[in-house]
Amino acid sequence: MNVKRDIIVDTTSKKMMPIILAFGLYTMIGSKGAGGGFQGGCIIAAAFILHSLIFGFIEGRKKIPESWNTFFKSFGLHLYCGCGLLSIIASNFVAEFLNYSAFWPIANLVGTHEARAMQVELIIEVGIGITVFAAFVSMFYDLAWKDDDELEDEVIK
């Protein structure tokens, strides 16, 4: 753990982090219409993985602990599934799952087509993105993590 880090790598990754995050966010919700959630989530995950690679796993783990990761994984799916289930409940069991235009509270306000677009961009894509981001980060840690006892040794050092 006491390896001296290279200043170039250090600074570059620090400066790159926000840019990667912004790009991920743009991919996720910047475009008009469906798509991009998975890719955006991947890019955001890449930013965190880069951080862990440069500053070490323990430092990275401090940024997002595993419990937060679990929470994000579930939260993204709940956004997606909840949006689908809300369209059933809000329409009094008349509309199908994920029938966006039946999401009356928004649809009455801005019209059915706009409601559809808003839900796809703001709820569905963000939900997918959050889940993918959390899943990839935890995949990375699970696969890169050493034995638990080895970890403890590292922490003590």
Added chain:
Amino acid sequence: MIEAIFEKFFQHYNFWAAVVIIFIGIYATIAKNNLFKKLLGLNIFQTGIFLFFISLGDIGSLETLGIGDATPPIIWKPAEERGYLYVNPLPHVLILTGIVVAAATTCVALALLIRIHKEYGTLEEDEIIELEAIRGD
């Protein structure tokens, strides 16, 4: 004669490539002794299938019809006016799902491999079977 065969072969070269990749993948999955190489073979196999699917969406070079290449599936006025055809986007979407599934499979397999390596200290299948036989139930 040879030219005709040649042309027929290379008209659908991406399908031939998919076939070759699929067989390399299956061969690696079946024949390799190392469990990790089996996983690599599986990934190659999946890639071959993805290539096959994406090739289905492409309508190819339509020079015989005098139209030119197909465009991406984006609504674009000039392309429509000139009567360009667009590639079928559906297989691409299917393969996006397929890639996600493949990534999930790979991740589960890697996690299993890590645990197998912790348990036995090796990834060679015959060595693992020997170790299992020594340990008994």
Added chain:
Amino acid sequence: MINTVVEQFPALIVTTGVFSAFTILILGLLSRKICYYIVLIVTAFHFILSIFTLQHVLTKGRIHYWFGGWRPPWGIEYVVDELNAYSLIVILFLGLLGIIFAKRSVEKEIEERKLPTFYTVMQLLISGCCGVVVTGDVFNLFVLAEVASLSTYALIAIAGGKALRASYNYLILGSIAICFYLLGIGFLYAVTGTLNMIDMRIILQNLYENKMVHVGFVLVLVGLGIKAAVFPLHTWQPDAYTYAPSAVTLIMSTVVAKTFVYALIRLIFSVFTVNFLELYINAWNLVPWLMGVAIIVASILAYRQNNIKRMLAYSSIVNVAYIVLGISFFNSQWSLSGALVNILNHAVAKGCAFAAVGAIVYKTGIKDVGALAGLANKMPYTSGALLISMLTLIGIPPSAGFVTKFYLAIGCLEMQNYLMLAIILLGTLLTLAYFLRVIEQLYFREGNSTQKEEVPFSMLAPTMFLAILCLAIGIFWLTGIPLEFLKKSITSMGVIFR
């Protein structure tokens, strides 16, 4: 738009299942005890919903559910007819009993910190299986089958030790299987341009002589055959069943196996139809003979096993062979009925057997047949349940297994295939032979302890309930009341008798 609330139920079962799976993951951070109860309540709720679905299908006709309101060839459609609703009930019922059984068994076999993940994956597995059963879209079937399969790999591996290699083998073979299926869909998509089952069936009608369709059919058949452990594609199955935790074996042998058998039946009959099979009847006629070989070979292999779980695993292969034998005689209504009946019969009987074995492992740690001596005195109820389930698997009247073999025998007579009838009888005798070893050890050997030691009630109750059902279902089929329903299911598969 939806007319009645019941039409929402198939989709609700799948979506709320996934929703609750991830709720468990979050709540597992707060309390580990609550996870089990969420799975239990949600699955019980789903089971009730599935009963309403069947009732709706029987009274008002099949359900077409368009996801997101998109019309079928473009959107994903869920179709529920008699066969779906029947399989859905079987899966959710056995899943529910499996979960009730799982609590104590899992607490003993799995570390406590893994429990929330275990129940999350379990819920995902059941939702994935339900999804495979209700979907009407071949690609959606692929995705949900992968959800179910990935959960299964994880659940097997959770036991550690030898289960790891068993799980890895299953993962490689299962992934190859699902890739074959995907490739088959690719071929079919190339000629039809659709992924919806009903649409594909209509378009395929004029394309039966197309070589792409032949390749697609074979690939789909092989892919789903590996998943359903049809002989000779079963090689992953004995290891996976043997080394998985007891509760997982119970769920795999009932829920997962039946799901893929259902998918096989659905793809063969509802997408390719009987007309396609009749066009290539000479090639198709190999299937019953292959299954005949399967019944004999798998029975002999089962006889050679010492591990009781492995013996039951080979018995599962025999029973899947019975189902495929039933559907291979598609001209006989009795034979097809035998196949459909065996989906429930085998699920109940094998569920009971694996539950009883799981209970024995829980209490005594015995895994070998030779060590079972005198267990009937020690665990009378569990041994009784094991005895009944084995008698059912042998096919003693009036048990459920008898009905399967009875229907299949009538089917063979109808098809005038007397050699196959002889094979079924031989298979029954072989089954008797290998289960007699177990029964002998249980009841006719002296054990070293006579002290009564039963398993906890939450494990005993599902075992006994399944044992009672083994007999009750047999009698229910024999009364002849469900014959009308079976006929309807067969018609809903798309088979029309002349």
